[in-house]
Every structure is written in C-alpha cells, then in structure tokens.
Amino acid sequence: MDSGSGGGGGGASGDDQDVSDPHNQRKKKRYHRHTARQIQELERMFKECPHPDEKQRLQLSRDLGLEPRQIKFWFQNRRTQMKAQHERADNCALRSENDKIRCENIAIREALKHVICPSCGGPPMGSTEDIYFDEQKLRMDNARLKEELDRVSSIAAKYIGRPISQLPPIQPVSVTSLELSMGSFGAQGMAGPSLDLDLLPGTSSSLPTLPLQSFGISDMEKSLMAEFSANAMDELIRLLQAGEPLWMRSPVDGRDVLNLESYERMFPRTDHLKNPDVRIEASRDSGVVIMNGETLVDMFMDPNKWVELFPTLVLKAKIIDILASGVVGNRSGSLQLMYEELQVLSPLVSTREFYFLRYCQQLEQGLWAISDVSFESRQNQFSSPHSRRLPSGCLIQDMPNGYSKITWVEHVEVEEKTPSHRLYRDLVNSGMAFGAERWLATLQRMCERFACLMVTGTSTRDLGGVIPSPDGRRSMMKLSQRMINNFCASISASNGHRWTTLSGLNDVGVRVTVHKSTDPGQPNGVVLSAATSIWLPVSSQNVFNFFRDERSRPQWDVLSNGNSVQEVAHIANGSHPGNSISILRAFNASHNMLILQESCTDSSGSSLVVYASVDLPAINIAMSGEDPSYIPLLPSGFAILPDGRPDQGAAGASTSSSTVSRSGGSLVTVAFQILVSSLPNAKLNLESVNTVNNLISTTVQQIKAALNCSGS
Known part of the structure; x- marks a missing residue:
C-alpha cells in the first residue's frame, strides 16, 4: 500500500x-x-x-x-x-x-x-569546592542534622517518659551527658513523616514511623523475648542440620522443601490454627561465599548493612530495640527487635513486612548461627497483619582463605487475602520469590561485588585513556550501587508508593507514581516513576544477555533513536561475565553526556540491567576517586526474574537446587523515571503521563519484536 x-x-x-x-x-x-x-x-x-x-x-x-x-x-x-x-x-x-x-x-x-x-x-x-555540588551537599547536611535532632530527641524522651513536644519551653542545656550510644535504638521522632527525609535511603525516616509509646517494653516482656529467641535458635539449628524425612528433595526443581507433616510432629505448636488463607513457605539452601564469618555476622546485625547486602530483596530495615548487646567483638548473645520490608522487583507483587527478633550466637570457634523469629507481644504492637516469620536464619561457618559456608533456612507464614497477580503467582506460590535460594544467591553475588572492591587491577577499556585508580574504582562502584538501590526502591509495591494504573498495555497496564525529590542523589524536583511487568517465553538468562549486550541496545532503547552505543569503560564486579559496570557513549549524541550502566545476575536467575544518564564532569569526579554522593541520578532499567513455572526437562536433572536448569519463561519489569519539573511545587500534567505511557509501551513492543515473541 x-x-x-x-x-x-x-x-x-x-x-x-x-x-x-x-x-x-x-x-x-x-x-x-x-x-x-x-x-x-x-x-x-x-x-x-x-x-x-x-x-x-x-x-x-x-x-x-x-x-x-x-x-x-x-x-x-x-x-x-x-x-x-x-x-x-x-x-x-x-x-x-x-x-x-x-x-x-x-x-x-x-x-x-x-x-x-x-x-x-x-x-x-x-x-x-565544586560549586556544581554545593546545593547537593547542603541538602545532605540538612538531612543529616534533622536525623540527628530526631535521634537525640527520642533519646531524651526515653528518659523523661513523654515526647519532647509536650514539654514547656526550657533554657538550652548541654547534651554531652546524654548516653548517645543509645542512638542504635532508632530515631522514631515525634513529628510526622518528612517528605525530605522519606526519600533519603538509610535514614530513619525512610522506615515506618512508630509511635514512641511502642518502645515501652517491660522487663518481663524482654525476658519472654529472650526465652522465645533461645527456643527459636534451638529449632533453627535442628532445621539446618536435619535431613530426611524433615527435608525432602523437590521432584520438580530439586530444591530442599520442608515436609510439613514431619515438621508438625517434631515441633508441635500450640498457637497453630488451620486457616485456609495462610500459606506456609519453607526452603533451605547452602553454598560458599567469599567473605569471612565475623564480617558477615557484623553486616547481618546492622540494618543499614543488611539492606546494602540484599538491595533486590530488602526494601527497608530498622532496629526497634536492642535487648542484649552480646559479647563485645563478635556479637555472640546479641538480641535485637527488628523491622524489615521485603520486595519482589515489580509493582504487581505486594511487599511483606516483618517484626522479628534477631538472635546471634557463636556455637564454636568459627561457627555462628543467626535466627529470626516473629514475636507477638501482649499488646500486639510488634506484629505484621499478613506475614509471620517462623524460626528462620542461617549457619555461618568459616573456611580457609576468607570464605564462609552458609546454610540458609526460610520459613514463613503468609496470609494472602488478595491472590498475587497471575504473572507472578507461580513464582510467589512456589516459594522462589522469597525463598532461601534467592537469599543465598543474592548474598553470593554481593560478596563477590565487595571482593572486587579490593582488586587493584584496572580495566583495559577506560574513559579517555585514563586508567581509574583503586579509589576511582571504589567511587564508581559506590555510585553504581546507589543507582541500583534507587531503582529497586522505585519499582516496589510498598505502601509508601501509590501506584496509578494506566490502560493500554495488556491487562497489567502501565503503573505510575509521582514524588517530590529533594534527595541529594536525585535531581531536585518532581519525579514521575512508571513501570510495567510482562511475561516473555524466553529464559531469564537469555533476556539478561539481550539487555546487557551493547550491540542490541538500539533494538529496545527508544531514547537512543536507533543509534548504537560504545562501551568506553568497564569495571568487573563478579565472576559472571555479565556482572559489570559500564560507561557507554551513544553515537551521534552529545560527547558531554554518557550512560552509567550496571548489569548483574545470580544463580537464582534474578537479574538487573539499570542505567542512568550522567554528564562527563560527574563521571570524571567519580573516576578520580572523589565522593560521588552528590552526583544526581535518575535510573531506569529492567528487573528480570524466572517465571517460577517448572521446567519439564529439569526434574531430577540435578541434586543441587543452585544448578537446576532454568530454560522456562521470564518475568521482566520495565521501569523509567522522568524529571517532570525542577520546581518542587509543580503539578503533574497529562502530557507527561501520556509521554511516559507511550515510552514504556513502545519499549515493550520493541523488546517483544527483537526477541521474536510479539504474540506473547
């Protein structure tokens, strides 16, 4: 025609x-x-x-x-x-x-x-000082001072028994006599949630604000918590070491799954009620990681490091109270009441919230156990309405040359009033979404990433012929990790994200949400986040290879207008060849604008390809080893997961869950973030919504066409 x-x-x-x-x-x-x-x-x-x-x-x-x-x-x-x-x-x-x-x-x-x-x-x-970053530094300092004020206020309130805001005005006094080490209890603060601080990762305000009265844990309740944690630790150790009939090998994918009948006989529970809406998820996996036991224990007991270790799984984490400090130096005997929110990287899957007790015990030289268990207080103040953690955790055993052997058990009760979206139902119901295999695979990948920070070698492909120093490598990896964390948080289905569904792309639609950004790590203004999830009849590994290959980028990158890209710098951050940080330059584009991209995958089939535009001066600052915290990033990209459907050819093919063949389909979340306006009080207009809707829809169509699955 x-x-x-x-x-x-x-x-x-x-x-x-x-x-x-x-x-x-x-x-x-x-x-x-x-x-x-x-x-x-x-x-x-x-x-x-x-x-x-x-x-x-x-x-x-x-x-x-x-x-x-x-x-x-x-x-x-x-x-x-x-x-x-x-x-x-x-x-x-x-x-x-x-x-x-x-x-x-x-x-x-x-x-x-x-x-x-x-x-x-x-x-x-x-x-x-570089004037370019002065405003970013001031915002970060302001956020830090606000957090410090909240923390000191909560400490003072614990001494006087009521919020500072209820006291009459008094003359300024010295606070040097306060026991500031109590800051580990958290900074719940008396004021309502602040927009500025809510967007800052790692600050207390990025976590749920708990009323100050909920900290009134009596000595009797602390004693009950300690006894409850000790019993949970005993049960966990038996779960970690037991074989059949308590644990059975799944005929579908070869994973260790819990025999619930044997479990109930071995650990009878008086509080167990048969509820048709409650589903039990229990799994176990083991493997070796490149990190010593003491370092792992320290990171597991620190909520900020816990989030850093598991950016694709843990959205938020917080210590509510420290019930026992344990032995100085190795954390043995430490008992903490904690909160965490877990995620699957898609706006279609609800997050899971847990209030739980984390107990660390050194069993012998070079052997630690860390147990997690939900505790329901008499006031029901530390309980999650739809999820409960039964005795779970890990065994950490030191090995030669700085390695550790990890045995991981995940055991939870989940009450699902609303079933998961059909795309993710198999993945969630099979226990793979939050199972032990995914935790361990993520830990292995992140430990490799940390080990790469210590490598003194340099890349053979460098920006402008300038070889980055070890400090430059660390700065670039820190910048890229912040990009990953921001991307993962931007596509979660947390209660803090109010997603609006736009029609036009299958039955999922494009989901959008808006927030005002004052984070020093983001452009200042109104940011529109948009995401959708699709199923592809292609294995997750093949989809990952497609996205990370710079030669195939013109096939899906709508913003590149079909222009090819060239990798001008490369930093490896793992043993898998796809785990790397790249700096890309698009042909026929401004030489002053580059693309920072990180791609990563693990043995569970979970992968990420995340990228953000960064100007050349900012890249040079990071490459020179300076602090990259003030470089603004607005990442977009793809989160890839196996679809959780059993592979017909994989049953019985392996005796290890980490080596089971994964040749089924994949679930891909496509997400973009766009700065709508640099004015913090700007209103979202229909044109911006239509633009991002068309952007995602076109990207999805091009991905399906490139992978020959347009009919899926």
Whole structure:
C-alpha cells in the first residue's frame, strides 16, 4: 500500500476525500503517488512562493493534472515539514551552545581553584569546592542534622517518659551527658513523616514511623523475648542440620522443601490454627561465599548493612530495640527487635513486612548461627497483619582463605487475602520469590561485588585513556550501587508508593507514581516513576544477555533513536561475565553526556540491567576517586526474574537446587523515571503521563519484536 500524505520529498498526496464530509468519512481513504515531474514542479514553486494563492494553485492544477485540493494539501504538508526541520536545527544549535557554555563553566571553575587571594595569599573562598555540588551537599547536611535532632530527641524522651513536644519551653542545656550510644535504638521522632527525609535511603525516616509509646517494653516482656529467641535458635539449628524425612528433595526443581507433616510432629505448636488463607513457605539452601564469618555476622546485625547486602530483596530495615548487646567483638548473645520490608522487583507483587527478633550466637570457634523469629507481644504492637516469620536464619561457618559456608533456612507464614497477580503467582506460590535460594544467591553475588572492591587491577577499556585508580574504582562502584538501590526502591509495591494504573498495555497496564525529590542523589524536583511487568517465553538468562549486550541496545532503547552505543569503560564486579559496570557513549549524541550502566545476575536467575544518564564532569569526579554522593541520578532499567513455572526437562536433572536448569519463561519489569519539573511545587500534567505511557509501551513492543515473541 502507498504511504500516507506526504511532505516535500515524500511524493504522496493528501486525502482525495473531503474529511469534513461525514459521508466521505465512512469511505476508505485513497492515496495518490505523485510523479517525479509533479514533485519537481511543486518544489520549484515552493521555493518561489511557499503560500500560493488560489489563482496560482489553479494554474498548478492545470499544469500538473492534479486537483486544487491536492495542491493545497501538498503545500500545507511541505510548510509543516520545513517548520519541523527548522526547529530541529534550532534545537541542535541550542544544545551545542549549551554544551559549549557548560564546558566553559567547568574550565572557569577549574581555573578558580588556582587563583591566589591578594589579601591572604591563599585560595579564595569557594574555589576549593565544586560549586556544581554545593546545593547537593547542603541538602545532605540538612538531612543529616534533622536525623540527628530526631535521634537525640527520642533519646531524651526515653528518659523523661513523654515526647519532647509536650514539654514547656526550657533554657538550652548541654547534651554531652546524654548516653548517645543509645542512638542504635532508632530515631522514631515525634513529628510526622518528612517528605525530605522519606526519600533519603538509610535514614530513619525512610522506615515506618512508630509511635514512641511502642518502645515501652517491660522487663518481663524482654525476658519472654529472650526465652522465645533461645527456643527459636534451638529449632533453627535442628532445621539446618536435619535431613530426611524433615527435608525432602523437590521432584520438580530439586530444591530442599520442608515436609510439613514431619515438621508438625517434631515441633508441635500450640498457637497453630488451620486457616485456609495462610500459606506456609519453607526452603533451605547452602553454598560458599567469599567473605569471612565475623564480617558477615557484623553486616547481618546492622540494618543499614543488611539492606546494602540484599538491595533486590530488602526494601527497608530498622532496629526497634536492642535487648542484649552480646559479647563485645563478635556479637555472640546479641538480641535485637527488628523491622524489615521485603520486595519482589515489580509493582504487581505486594511487599511483606516483618517484626522479628534477631538472635546471634557463636556455637564454636568459627561457627555462628543467626535466627529470626516473629514475636507477638501482649499488646500486639510488634506484629505484621499478613506475614509471620517462623524460626528462620542461617549457619555461618568459616573456611580457609576468607570464605564462609552458609546454610540458609526460610520459613514463613503468609496470609494472602488478595491472590498475587497471575504473572507472578507461580513464582510467589512456589516459594522462589522469597525463598532461601534467592537469599543465598543474592548474598553470593554481593560478596563477590565487595571482593572486587579490593582488586587493584584496572580495566583495559577506560574513559579517555585514563586508567581509574583503586579509589576511582571504589567511587564508581559506590555510585553504581546507589543507582541500583534507587531503582529497586522505585519499582516496589510498598505502601509508601501509590501506584496509578494506566490502560493500554495488556491487562497489567502501565503503573505510575509521582514524588517530590529533594534527595541529594536525585535531581531536585518532581519525579514521575512508571513501570510495567510482562511475561516473555524466553529464559531469564537469555533476556539478561539481550539487555546487557551493547550491540542490541538500539533494538529496545527508544531514547537512543536507533543509534548504537560504545562501551568506553568497564569495571568487573563478579565472576559472571555479565556482572559489570559500564560507561557507554551513544553515537551521534552529545560527547558531554554518557550512560552509567550496571548489569548483574545470580544463580537464582534474578537479574538487573539499570542505567542512568550522567554528564562527563560527574563521571570524571567519580573516576578520580572523589565522593560521588552528590552526583544526581535518575535510573531506569529492567528487573528480570524466572517465571517460577517448572521446567519439564529439569526434574531430577540435578541434586543441587543452585544448578537446576532454568530454560522456562521470564518475568521482566520495565521501569523509567522522568524529571517532570525542577520546581518542587509543580503539578503533574497529562502530557507527561501520556509521554511516559507511550515510552514504556513502545519499549515493550520493541523488546517483544527483537526477541521474536510479539504474540506473547
């Protein structure tokens, strides 16, 4: 079929039907292809007179054998085309001028660093700090001071028994006598949640705000918690060491699954009630990680490090109270009341919240056990309404050369009032979404990542020929890890995210949410997050290889306009060749704008490909080893998971769950973040929503076409 109405060189006429006639609207539109001579004469006339009058159009109509209406439409289309060309040229010129001014600005700032003050002989004020990041530093300092104020206020309130806000004004007093080490109890604060702090990862305000009165744990209840944790530790050790019939090998995928009948006989529970809505998930896995036992124990007992270890699983974590400090130096005997929120990387899967007791015990030299168990107090103040952790945890055994053997048990009760979305139902109901295999695989990958920080070797592909120093590698990995953390948090189905579903993309739709960003690690303003999840009849490993391959990027990256990219820097962060941090430069794009990308995968089939645009000066700052905390990032990307459906050819093929073949389909979450406005009080408009909706829809269509699964 001939193409639609054409512009100057297109050669197609406008509609032969009068679209204003309602009778003609019902008829099929006809198109007419202009001849070369007609186009040549029309172009000649357009150069002389872009707006011909009626007399001129009639003369052209007679000379070229076209209807006057066709002549009129051709000139309208040609004028529109010329206007678009001029606008594109103007945009390119403005962009080039902007890049030139930015480079001049950077050069001026560098020159100011070497200016000598005539008064004191030293550097002038402000020349030693990069002005580009001053505002980011101030926001971070402000957030830190607010957190410190909340923390000190909560400590003081514990001494006086009521919130500081209820006290009459008093004269300022010294706080040096306060026991500031009690800050580990948390900073729940008396004020309501702050938008500024809610967006800062790792701060107390990014976690659920608990009323101060909930900290009133009596000595009797602490004693009950200690006894309850000790019993849970005994049960966990038996679960870790037992074989059949307590643990059975799954005939479907070879994983260790709990025999519930044997478990109930071995551990009878008086509080167990048969509830048809309650599902038991229990799994066990073991493996070796490249980190020593003492370091692992320290990271497990620190909620911030716990989140850092499991960015794709743990959305939030917090210590509510420290009931026992344990032995100084090795944490043995430490008992903490904690909160955590777990996630699957999709807005379609609800997060799980747990209040639980974490107990650490050193069983012998080089052998630790850490148990987690939910505890329901008499006031029911530390309980999750829909999830409960039964004795779970891990055994950590030191091995030579800084390695550790980990045996992991996950055992939870989940009450699902609303079933999981059909796309993720198999993955969640099989226990793979939150199971032991996924925890251990994530831990192995992250421990490899930390080990790569110690590698002194450099990449053979470097930005501008400058080989990054070890400090530069660490700075780049820190920047990329922050990008990963931000991306994972942006697509969660946490209660803090109010997703709105847009129609237009299968039954899932595109989900959008908006937040005001004042995080030093994000551009300041209103940020629109959009995501959708799809199923592909392609294995998760093949999908991961497709996204991380720079040669296939033009097939799915709508924003690149089909331009290819070149990897100009590469940092390995794991044994798998796909686990790496890359700096990409797009051809035919501004040389001052680069793409920071991290790709990672693990043995459970869980993978990420996350990227963000970063300008060249910011990349140079990170590559030189400076603190990258002030570099703003707005990451987008893909989260890839196996679909959880049993692979017909994998049953009985392996005796280890970590080596079971995964050749089934995959679940892919596509997510974008867009800065709608740099004004914090700006309102979201329909145009931005439509833009991001079309962006995701087009990306999904191109992915399916490239992977030959358009009908899925």
